[in-house]
Amino acid sequence: MTGRSFLFLLASTRHGGNTEALARHAASRLPSDVEQRWLRLDELPLPLFRDVRHEGEGAYPVPTGAERLLLDGTLDATDLVIASPVYWYSVSAAAKLYLDYWAGWLRVPGVNFKARMRGKSMWAVGAHTSADAASIEPFRGTLRLSAEYLGMRWRGALLAYANRPGQVLADEDALRRAAEFFPPNR
Ligand SMILES: Cc1cc2nc3c(=O)[nH]c(=O)nc-3n(C[C@H](O)[C@H](O)[C@H](O)COP(=O)(O)O)c2cc1C
Structure with missing residues (x-):
């Protein structure tokens, strides 16, 4: 075992x-001893995030339910892959909400979230319909800066133009880039 575990x-x-098709194509090239775990954020709904950071100790209780599953899955992984389409130049609402929860997890007593996230790798995969590369920069920047805030290693974004479901599978260049996205070794 390499000890690598991708979420x-x-x-x-x-x-x-x-986005999912692109991520699955990239993941199919990961060595077999690299663990893969796949979670759909729409099957793990989180309530709107509440900013209670300044309401005293214990404002963020130990998570339960879907939130707990996402927190544990995040902490257990060595590599985190946000597979989000580009929505309004950035990530989807579900991906953004997940990132908002990091602000709470940083403050859950006993979790030590920041120290445990440090050094993990963060990757992004996303489909988009933009002909203008500059308009995808907010997507890339949101994820890179969020990773760097926690001291994670930003490993880059795999982006491909596609609109109708499955369209990306006809894009040979995108599939080639997907196949090369995750290097076999760190
Ligand atoms: C709400 C919404 C917002 C979108 N915003 C953008 C955008 O800002 N830039 C872009 O290039 N494509 C945008 N798109 C197009 C999607 O990124 C594109 O259709 C993509 O293939 C969807 O990914 P999926 O097939 O993984 O769901 C948007 C689509 C939706 C539904």
Whole structure:
């Protein structure tokens, strides 16, 4: 075993979309001794995040339910892959909400979230319909800066133009880039 464990967070609002297809193609090239776990954020709904950071100790209790599953999955992974379509130049609402929860997890007593996230790798996969590379920068920047805030290693974004579900599977260049996205070794 390499000890590497990838958590893929699927953050599209549809199943069988291009982001998932691209992520699965990239993951198919991971060595077999690398553990893979896949979670769909739409099957693990979180309530709107509440900013109670300044309401005293214990304002963020130990999570339960879907939130607990996401927190534990995040902490157990060595590599986190946010698989989100580009929505309004950035990540989908589900992916953004997951990132908002990091602000609470940083303050849950006993979790030590920041120290345990430090050094993990963060990757992004996303489909988009933009002809203008600059308009995808907020997507990339949101994820890179969020990873760096926690001292994670930003490993880059795999992005491909696609609109109708499955369209990305006809894009040979995107599939080649997907196949090369995760290097076999760190
Ligand atoms: C709510 C919404 C917002 C979108 N915003 C953008 C955008 O800002 N830039 C872009 O290039 N594509 C945008 N798109 C297009 C999607 O990124 C594209 O259709 C993508 O293939 C969807 O990914 P999926 O197949 O994984 O669901 C948007 C789509 C939706 C539904």
